[in-house]
């Protein structure tokens with residue numbers, strides 16, 4: 001017999017299959033040996049009250065073994081003889097575009113400026129160790145894109161449940177834990193993501209597709225009003241319609257498009273700092289217990305949002321049990337971001353704390369105005385951080401009180417920190433709102449506003465400062481046929497899952513385009 005149960009249970013009861021079987025036995029009056037398997041379909045934590053509960057939806061197999069797969073897989077066939085589509089960029093947008101192309105019988109040729117995901121790891125280590133930023137291989141560039149060395153959080157605001165579920169199932173097919181199908185806030189972890197990404201690449205190649213690393217698109221090949229392929233820095237050109245999934249840090253791509261008068265527009269962004277607290281403190285606040293999260297609860301998360309003087313101030317990309325990382329992709333930049341391993345086991349909790357910026361806040365004749373503003377802030381951060389990858393930092397309460405921090409608490413940021421008056425050199429437009437925002441967050445969450453927390457500058461790469469204009473129906477560029485601006489860099493996604501969904505959409509657009517040729 002198969003039964004589904006919706007239960008509200010204690011964290012220790014939800015800890016593993018054995019403890020869940022005990023609960024099921026109690027709830028159904030069945031003895032444990034008859035309960036052959038328990039599958040968790042949905043899981044979320046309710047920490048609003050003093051007693052913390054886990055809400056679970058279970059599928060229980062009594063006197064029968066499960067014969068259904070734990071996830072739905074896609075069959076990828078050989079497409080060696082299919083028409084070619086060029087995918088520029090091997091981030092989640094590009095990789096999921098390539099997989100969808102294969103499903104449609106088309107042959108993806110992926111070109112990626114950075115290195116494969118393992119080689120890339122060495123360059124990332126050099127940023128912390130030697131303060132060397134390789135402008136082609138870093139936290140933004142390389143196989144897996146900006147999502148590879150991240151938290152691998154897979155929640156999204158996308159309302160398209162079907163599309164989201166498909167992406168999560170594909171992640172499982174390539175090696176992610178099936179817990180991502182059940183958790184309200186699924187995440188993979190930076191330690192597990194590289195293997196998943198390699199498995200996707202191996203699948204693309206097995207099906208007859210190609211993946212070229214250290215191959216940067218330098219120009220589009222344009223015939224009349226149609227894109228026919230790309231030229232690369234290796235001297236090799238690739239021909240076919242182009243899915244342009246280059247991410248929000250490929251500023252050279254934006255400059256290239258603008259110089260060629262290919263329509264793009266400025267898009268709102270959000271900028272601010274990474275805020276780092278001891279994880280213990282966040283656990284104590286969120287779980288209302290002095291002893292912290294204990295044995296059975298995960299590292300606690302938070303999410304804050306408010307409005308200050310007409311602009312949003314909010315926490316972004318929170319990484320419980322994580323690390324603050326140096327995410328610069330070029331010289332004279334200090335940019336920070338966050339990542340965490342699958343066990344979220346570090347002693348720190350971090351999140352971006354950012355202020356919304358709209359194009360009208362920094363009027364410019366150029367669609368690159370907000371991108372230049374990002375660049376300016378990143379250079380200021382580099383100057384104030386000691387002109388290497390050490391980052392400028394200030395204690396949270398000192399920032400509120402416009403005081404210098406004379407010492408800094410221990411931090412997860414490995415290149416090192418330099419005490420710096422962020423309140424002084426960051427634009428008042430941002431600092432004034434952050435100050436008000438922090439006061440409010442400190443009121444709704446007692447203990448959050450504290451000098452134990454550290455602000456690290458600057459967080460600027462929250463989303464794309466540019467939109468590459470495309471048609472809503474065909475996903476083609478508004479003036480160039482055969483060009484499919486895709487993912488976060490094109491301004492149509494924010495985060496791993498939404499970039500992957502957009503990759504699938506653009507692959508379908510390219511499929512229709514080829515069908516009608």
Ligand SMILES: Cc1cc2nc3c(=O)[nH]c(=O)nc-3n(C[C@H](O)[C@H](O)[C@H](O)COP(=O)(O)OP(=O)(O)OC[C@H]3O[C@@H](n4cnc5c(N)ncnc54)[C@H](O)[C@@H]3O)c2cc1C
Nearest residue numbers: 089091093113141145146147150153217247487488495496
């Ligand atoms: C440290 C960090 C942590 C993050 N954590 C999360 C998280 O937990 N959850 C989440 O949802 N999102 C997270 N994000 C954001 C997420 O990574 C991005 O939203 C997502 O990767 C965007 O996907 P994309 O494919 O559109 O672009 P990208 O991932 O940016 O990929 C673009 C790719 O294009 C390549 N490229 C650029 N220019 C060229 C060119 N000219 N020629 C060839 N290749 C080129 C780049 O090298 C890159 O690999 C994080 C980002 C960072 C940096």
